Amino acid sequence: MPQKTLIVTENHISKRLDIFIAHYEPAVSRTRIQALIRDGLALVNNAVEKPGYKTKLGDSITLELPERKIYEVLPEPIPLSGIYEDSHIIVLNKPPGLVVHPAPGNYTGTLVNALLYHYGSLPSQGGGTKGIEQERAGIVHRLDKDTSGVIVIARTTEALRSLSAQFKNRTVKKRYLALVVGVIRKGSGTIDAPLGRHVKERKKISVQTEKAREAVTLFKVKERYKNATLVEVEIKTGRT
Numbered sequence: 001m002p003q004k005t006l007i008v009t010e011n012h013i014s015k016r017l018d019i020f021i022a023h024y025e026p027a028v029s030r031t032r033i034q035a036l037i038r039d040g041l042a043l044v045n046n047a048v049e050k051p052g053y054k055t056k057l058g059d060s061i062t063l064e065l066p067e068r069k070i071y072e073v074l075p076e077p078i079p080l081s082g083i084y085e086d087s088h089i090i091v092l093n094k095p096p097g098l099v100v101h102p103a104p105g106n107y108t109g110t111l112v113n114a115l116l117y118h119y120g121s122l123p124s125q126g127g128g129t130k131g132i133e134q135e136r137a138g139i140v141h142r143l144d145k146d147t148s149g150v151i152v153i154a155r156t157t158e159a160l161r162s163l164s165a166q167f168k169n170r171t172v173k174k175r176y177l178a179l180v181v182g183v184i185r186k187g188s189g190t191i192d193a194p195l196g197r198h199v200k201e202r203k204k205i206s207v208q209t210e211k212a213r214e215a216v217t218l219f220k221v222k223e224r225y226k227n228a229t230l231v232e233v234e235i236k237t238g239r240t
Contacts, residue, residue, distance in 0.1 A: 008059040017044065018051040021063060028065070040197040041066070048197045050213075073102055073137070075117035076109065083150065089163070090119065090138070090153040100142040100151070112137055115153060123157045141167050149176065176233045177222070184229040188220040213237075 012020055018033045021042060025033065034051040036042045041064040044053060055061075078098075084091040092111075099106040102113070115122060115138055122138030138153040140163040154160035166172050194212030198204040216236040223230040 003062065003064045006061040006063060008055045008057055008061070010057060012055055013057050014054045016051065017042070017049055017053040017055060017061070020055050021061065025063075025065070036063070036065070073112060073116065074108070076113035077117050078109065078111075078114035080114055080118055085155075088154070088156050088159040090115075090155060092151050092153065094143050094148055094151045096146050096148045099145045101136050101139055106145075111151070112139065119155070123154055123160045140164055141172075147176070170236070174235045176235070178231050178233050180229050180231060181227065182229065183224055183227070184219075184221055184231065186221070188218070191217040191219065 006021070006024055008020065012023070015023075017037060018030055021033050021037075022028070022030055033042070037049065037051045040048050043049075043062045044055075045060055046062070081093040081095065082090070083093055094100070094111065099110045100112070102108070102110050119138075124137050124139075138155065138160070140152055140154050140160060143149055143151055152163060154163055193207045193215055195205050195207060195215040196212040198206040214237050218234040218236065219231045221229055222232055
């Protein structure tokens, strides 16, 4: 993976990190730069910062730009389990084992491939419907591959913007049922454990990190078993 190092000079002090990088990488979109920063591929003095981090004189920014392949996301006849739909949104029950959108290791067999087959073109965050823009066609939020549950798809640009704003502003309540190892004696509680990129293993998330971000989860015990507990979980500040 190509890597380069940028040093902040006097002309670029107090600039947003994403804007600073965009100055040197004009061919890369701001959206992608922000994603690279959050994924730990743009480090400031070997630490993960937010896209809005203000640069300081002498900061060393290490940037890794993975080669991005442009390919066409094709429709695939994958069955979908519908809950509700109208002219603006589609509400589906995503089964476990189904990846939401194409990504390294899962370029086919995703929910997006199924949506393109059943519904045709859908709006994307980038505004396009071809090539890499189709990777997230209609997608506003996601569920992990092995997580089942309700997922909302936007059918129009207006719905995409509105739903995206609701998730960004955290007005959407996200509740899950989770089976955890061990018996939780407390009936309910709050887990307040800031998360961030693992200091050494950059692809992992850890509570033991210097640059952690707020992560608050509420839980309520539904049932206790011999060596496990079924809990209802409400995520207040989800992190990926």
